Amino acid sequence: MSTGLVSAGATFLLPGGRTRSDSLSGRPRLCTGTDLTGARAAVIGMWNEANPDAKVELDEVPGGSRAERDSMVERIKNGAVDIVNLDIVDVREFAKEGYIKEISLPTRTYFPAVERAHRVAAGSGRYWAVPFNSDVGMLFSRVTTGLDTRQPLLPQVIRRDTRGVARFVGQLLPDTENDTEPFVVNVLEHALSVDPGILDRDGRVAEDLVRWQDALSPLRTAIQHNDVVRARNEEETRDLFEAGLTHMRNWPARYRGLRSQVALLPLPSGILGGQSLALVANAANVDASLRFIEFATSAAAQRVAAAHGLAPALTHVYDDPSLLQAMPYLEAVKSALEQAIPRPTHRHYRDFAAAVRRHVLPFLGQPNGRLTSAFTDEIKSTLDPGTR
Template sequence: MPDLYSRRSFIAGVLTAGMLSTAAGYLFTRRTPVTLTLVTGVDSTGGRNLLINLWNRFHPDVTLEVVTVNSSTQDQYDKFVSTPADIYNLDVIHLPRFASRDRIAPIDPPDGITLLPPVQRVSQVEEGSGRLWAVPFNTDVGMLYRRVTDKAAADPEPTLDTVIAGRRQFTGQLTTEGSVTDEAFVINVLEQALAQDRTILDERGVVSTSLGQWQRALAPLAEALRGDRIVTAAGEENTNAAFQTGTLRYMRNWPVWYPKIDREERAKPRTAAIRLGRLPVGILGGQGLAIAKDTEHRDEAAAVIHFLTGMPAQKLLATYGFAPTAQEAYNDPEVKAAVPHLDIVRSAVEDAHPRPMSAGYAEFARVFRQHTYDYLYRRVELTDGFVEGMRGALR
């Protein structure tokens, strides 16, 4: 569908040009130029780097240098705080730990944006507060991809139960090969449990510690895995490869992969379209930009963050596949035309549940991964040790 991608590229170009004037609006007069350090994970799309280059082009006195740190859920805190920084780009799940250790300073959101309620909730300093621990750069939510071979045929959105009941038509991040892919496994298992019982992890990230509830919620997934009805993969890219090299119809992945998957799959003669659908309840993801508490350039850091997270940036990032954080971006007619699936992404984000928002999350994830992996693949029954381990991690 070349016209869709031509339009998408055109919109991205228009937004980029418009952001030049936005960047020029942040004026600084300094006798001594300063370089701010942004500590972050990898940018696989190029969208973030484009925004940073735009900022640097118009602000030779306040430039931004990116330091990329590869990390996992277990070690992001230690690796990030051991790297000198003015700004951190943090996964939302790490905000409580950075805040409780006094590593980041509160910040106000940029003018002109209204954050989606779940995104606001996981970022705010306290309930009802307009101040944030980090300004959301992008949000994220698990989505169900499906391959369409005939666009004229009826194509109702399936349920996750139906998908995993089929014979090896679905792939997701349901195994792990070490710390780099552990978190993807945890998220996918949580989503499978939520498909059975949406109260097992509520809209504020409060997790059930009822053993029977967990046993019931994970039984269908265990049955599907033991019946060889799911093509498992470790990590997002391996899941994409399994979906694209096989004849699978369904895949669980994040929306940021959609432009790449859609464009490549549409070139195949047996694929008429790739569509996104909702999971019953997806896990809320995303990243936020936080000011390091010990930076000597707090005002400059705040200005950079507001530029990178403001409305023009949100619209631009949407064309790169990112899920915007603000309601206004989803309502923009040009962005909606360039990204036709944006409404379904918004619906999924607004109904998503966060992981437990606790400084002890990394330990929770370790406990959860260990017990559920043993249950699903080694047939070790879930016991009170599982729920006690979760409770202890989050205490």
């Protein structure tokens, strides 16, 4: 299916239709993390075919979200890159630190949460980074009997089934620093399922300790009673789910790799994810880089990315009949993105995430674990509006 959709989209992606473009020169250098879907390679391949004198040179760095961020900073400082493919949580930091510069684009219609996370100013058409794909946390369910989709789903699945067997797996047992982000996303989604105000739609975090204790109490109880299975990351979660569990929390891109059909259900407050292309402030190949970013984030390119399993950020791409016929689950992804909650859009977000792991992990996993005022005090200092 993806092969057919990519072939169909190629005509619209190539500048001038099927003809090559000789108007650009220079080789944009793109630093990005690993992409297991093949979407990025497909889009870059189309660009390079159409622009033989401005081919994108790919610098792929492995290691997970934090390692990718650190590698990008190093390459920017060394003048070795023109474009970076940022995790959405790093856009604010890179902008504030002067690593990237704003981009102006023709009017585009993004999901509200996506728009707010990337824009320089409301309604300006100016962005610090441009979404290559979006993402949102969702519930994968092999068995939906007994689930009330009108109510928050996570509290319903973190209980054992009628046989007394754990049935849910999520990214709740970080092992390395690169497992921090999956853990934080899961913690926020579980907290939001109990208290929707713990993180608002502008990414502001509640600072009341009792609210946090109450919001995480059902998850703590489930972990203490071994009612859930805890995985380190998205890959391990998928493997455990495939081994026989009935529910997991994961990103939509994991759907295509599953060996059996499952339901993909929107969380009322799934955490917003995604990767976005940004122009490096000291880029050597500015014109070609800007043209590639506009090309790679267009509606046609997002259709190609969707064909490989990624979630588009532009709303109208979800109305494409060919995509919906091949991937009807995109309707659920669209619904989830319409309700998605962004993580704090703050230059010190990574410090906030580290604080969540440092304080919340022992609270959830240790019998005598406590969530104290040190946690909320650290949230206040880390997410200080004065350093936003």
